Amino acid sequence: MQSRRLKDKVCYNYCMSYINVYIEHNSLALNTTFTYACDQKVEVGCRVRVPFGAQDLIGFVESVDVLPKVKNIKSVLEVLDTKPLLNEELMTLAHTISQNYVCSVISVLKTMLPPALRPSSIEHKIVYEDWAVLNDETVALTPKQKEAFASIRDQLPMKASILRKKISLSRPLFEKGVLSLEKRVKESVVPMEEIEDSSFVLTEEQQAAIENIEKGKNTVYLLHGVTGSGKTEVFLQLAKKVLSEGKQVLFLVPEIGLTPMMIQRVKARFQTKIAIYHSSLNAQEKYEQYQLVKENKVSIVVGTRSSVFMPFSNLGLILMDEEHDSSYKQDSMPRYHTRDIVMERAKFHHCKVVLSSATPSLDSYARAYKGVYQLVTLTKRISLQMPKIHLVDMKTEQVENGLSFSLINAIQQALAKHQQVILLLNRRGYLPVVKCTQCEETFTCPDCGIALTYHKKEDLLMCHCCGRVFYFDHTCPKCHSHSFYRLGMGTEKLEENLQNMFPKAYIVRMDADSTRKKNAHAKLLKEFEEKGDILVGTQMVAKGLDYQRVSVVGILQADASLARIDYQSAETAYSMLEQASGRCGRGQIEGNVYIQTFEPDHYVMRSVIQHDYFSFFSKEMKYRHLGMYPPYVYLCTVIYQDKKEENALQTAQEAKAYLSDLKVLGPISISMRQQKARVRLVIKSKDKELLTQRVWQLVHHHMRLKTTVKQDINMYPFGLEE
Numbered sequence: 064m065q066s067r068r069l070k071d072k073v074c075y076n077y078c079m080s081y082i083n084v085y086i087e088h089n090s091l092a093l094n095t096t097f098t099y100a101c102d103q104k105v106e107v108g109c110r111v112r113v114p115f116g117a118q119d120l121i122g123f124v125e126s127v128d129v130l131p132k133v134k135n136i137k138s139v140l141e142v143l144d145t146k147p148l149l150n151e152e153l154m155t156l157a158h159t160i161s162q163n164y165v166c167s168v169i170s171v172l173k174t175m176l177p178p179a180l181r182p183s184s185i186e187h188k189i190v191y192e193d194w195a196v197l198n199d200e201t202v203a204l205t206p207k208q209k210e211a212f213a214s215i216r217d218q219l220p221m222k223a224s225i226l227r228k229k230i231s232l233s234r235p236l237f238e239k240g241v242l243s244l245e246k247r248v249k250e251s252v253v254p255m256e257e258i259e260d261s262s263f264v265l266t267e268e269q270q271a272a273i274e275n276i277e278k279g280k281n282t283v284y285l286l287h288g289v290t291g292s293g294k295t296e297v298f299l300q301l302a303k304k305v306l307s308e309g310k311q312v313l314f315l316v317p318e319i320g321l322t323p324m325m326i327q328r329v330k331a332r333f334q335t336k337i338a339i340y341h342s343s344l345n346a347q348e349k350y351e352q353y354q355l356v357k358e359n360k361v362s363i364v365v366g367t368r369s370s371v372f373m374p375f376s377n378l379g380l381i382l383m384d385e386e387h388d389s390s391y392k393q394d395s396m397p398r399y400h401t402r403d404i405v406m407e408r409a410k411f412h413h414c415k416v417v418l419s420s421a422t423p424s425l426d427s428y429a430r431a432y433k434g435v436y437q438l439v440t441l442t443k444r445i446s447l448q449m450p451k452i453h454l455v456d457m458k459t460e461q462v463e464n465g466l467s468f469s470l471i472n473a474i475q476q477a478l479a480k481h482q483q484v485i486l487l488l489n490r491r492g493y494l495p496v497v498k499c500t501q502c503e504e505t506f507t508c509p510d511c512g513i514a515l516t517y518h519k520k521e522d523l524l525m526c527h528c529c530g531r532v533f534y535f536d537h538t539c540p541k542c543h544s545h546s547f548y549r550l551g552m553g554t555e556k557l558e559e560n561l562q563n564m565f566p567k568a569y570i571v572r573m574d575a576d577s578t579r580k581k582n583a584h585a586k587l588l589k590e591f592e593e594k595g596d597i598l599v600g601t602q603m604v605a606k607g608l609d610y611q612r613v614s615v616v617g618i619l620q621a622d623a624s625l626a627r628i629d630y631q632s633a634e635t636a637y638s639m640l641e642q643a644s645g646r647c648g649r650g651q652i653e654g655n656v657y658i659q660t661f662e663p664d665h666y667v668m669r670s671v672i673q674h675d676y677f678s679f680f681s682k683e684m685k686y687r688h689l690g691m692y693p694p695y696v697y698l699c700t701v702i703y704q705d706k707k708e709e710n711a712l713q714t715a716q717e718a719k720a721y722l723s724d725l726k727v728l729g730p731i732s733i734s735m736r737q738q739k740a741r742v743r744l745v746i747k748s749k750d751k752e753l754l755t756q757r758v759w760q761l762v763h764h765h766m767r768l769k770t771t772v773k774q775d776i777n778m779y780p781f782g783l784e785e
């Protein structure tokens with residue numbers, strides 16, 4: 064790998080410079096710069112259009128050399144930016160990420176930028192609009208024109224479209240040069256409910272936590288506070304101090320559930336313009352928010368994963384809420400974990416980082432336990448006590464429509480008292496499996512080979528793996544029967560069952576299907592808060608919700624996440640159960656949680672019943688140690704994909720042989736994608752640098768062998784893909 068040089072940042076020599084460019088290309092083989100001649104002013108971090116083979120490609124300038132190093136080099140076709148899109152910090156960061164995650168620099172550069180600024184973003188053109196601005200007031204006007212001008216004089220500059228609607232005489236004002244037109248980026252309004260700020264006296268624990276963090280010498284703090292212990296308030300207080308010193312603050316939230324809530328709280332508290340950044344924004348809105356930070360117009364950013372790449376100039380604090388959440392790891396190239404990027408940015412800006420969660424990732428807690436991070440704890444809830452957990456043993460309980468009698472009873476009582484209920488079933492759709500009762504044929508996705516889910520409202524079958532949908536005529540393609548088993552249930556069916564059982568209840572359903580539209584998430588939550596009795600949903604409902612009237616939480620099929628054969632299943636299950644439980648009893652009414660399980664004696668269940676994170680942590684760490692899994696080792700998975708399984712297998716075998724100095728598990732065959740067989744290797748090492756080095760060498764080994772089998776590298780995966 065070559066190292067980056069940032070010398071000769073700008074070339075003011077307009078005659079000719081030689082620039083090194085990362086070109087837009089998917090191949091890791093091209094993860095190097097190419098040199099071009101350029102006769103225009105250009106800086107590091109600008110985009111250029113260059114000839115490459117028979118194509119024109121877009122690239123980023125990595126460095127500018129005054130002296131030519133290569134003979135017969137081609138010339139740049141066009142310099143696309145007058146100012147660098149990415150500053151030195153971000154250019155260097157891109158390089159670090161590429162190194163650590165074994166991915167191309169260009170893929171990182173693309174991820175860092177809002178869609179409108181990505182190298183060849185033809186479909187995301189930035190939208191501009193005309194504004195009328197004052198040009199020359201001294202021009203002679205007719206009395207009528209004078210009158211018209213006077214009526215709008217104080218409102219300038221204003222949108223030309225509004226001006227034209229307001230006065231009919233706007234045209235002569237432009238023609239005579241009183242006004243002129245200016246193109247400005249169209250401003251979109253991101254709608255957001257305004258809420259009032261609540262101020263309260265900090266609890267002793269909150270006070271101590273703030274002091275510990277402010278006075279601490281460490282860079283990274285893990286704020287471990289039980290659900291409802293007021294971690295957000297600690298965040299807001301810490302932010303206040305840093306903002307008063309004139310520095311910027313980044314609030315990171317997981318996708319997308321908590322975003323509206325955090326935005327509201329931050330806005331209410333600081334009463335100032337903030338930048339927000341999440342997946343519901345369109346390209347134009349993202350561009351706008353990005354520019355707000357770039358032009359130093361805001362000091363606060365609230366956003367999900369990708370906001371970690373915002374062009375901060377003076378970052379004073381990074382707050383990462385629900386740090387355990389899986390959405391912080393990007394599951395496409397570059398497969399970075401936000402926490403790692405946070406650490407890099409904190410290093411550059413010399414600022415503190417606070418990670419917070421009621422159920423920290425094993426990784427972060429282990430670091431805090433060892434003293435690498437400073438542990439700060441909140442052990443008590445603000446309101447009453449922690450909710451009471453009831454483990455409902457499904458082996459012995461009576462059940463109706465998938466609900467145990469204990470849970471049905473609790474729901475009835477809550478509804479009678481006008482309290483709210485949250486039910487979690489981590490499976491969307493109506494029927495998870497469609498199977499013919501005559502010939503036992505199961506409908507499966509031809510691309511992925513997994514069972515299709517029936518969605519009743521749309522009356523179609525959907526693959527939850529690749530998203531493909533299939534028309535369903537309620538006939539078995541094999542034996543033409545019309546009768547199907549009604550096995551299992553997803554959230555859509557649960558909602559229907561509940562409506563039949565509790566006809567008067569107002570039910571809100573929240574899952575990937577009901578939240579597909581823009582801002583649907585925030586709308587559904589508002590609907591539940593204002594008039595809902597029961598909120599049904601997938602793990603989305605387990606996250607961060609803070610409603611005072613929720614007295615019952617029911618978790619259906621609680622063992623489903625434990626059943627997965629993955630080293631991380633127990634951690635995911637513990638966190639989901641504890642987080643979901645934490646949604647009730649947050650106000651003045653007691654909370655009761657019903658966990659429907661076939662394994663009430665499992666250590667995950669035993670820890671949840673006591674709300675005892677540490678007992679879970681200790682047991683889980685023993686298992687990880689025994690099996691040699693993170694945080695004891697670093698992992699990398701490589702998935703080989705090919706039309707023919709034997710090709711993928713053979714390549715994986717070759718890779719395993721090449722990596723004979725490391726512990727490699729597999730190859731094993733996992734589910735298909737796009738009709739291609741997939742074979743997985745799991746590579747383990749205690750030495751992070753060695754792992755990275757060997758994986759890069761593996762990539763080059765495949766290049767030398769001209770391997771045609773597609774490989775997908777995932778450094779530090781979040782669980783193993785199946």
Ligand SMILES: Nc1ncnc2c1ncn2[C@@H]1O[C@H](COP(=O)(O)OP(=O)(O)OP(=O)(O)O)[C@@H](O)[C@H]1O
Nearest residue numbers: 263264265266290291292293294295296421445607
């Ligand atoms: N000192 C305080 N006095 C009274 N109420 C408080 C105080 N601090 C926080 N609260 C309120 O307590 C509730 C819980 O706080 P918050 O949502 O920050 O909890 P949390 O620790 O983030 O919980 P979770 O991990 O479950 O998301 C909120 O409604 C918040 O407004």
Ligand SMILES: [Zn+2]
Nearest residue numbers: 508511526529
């Ligand atoms: Zn599929």
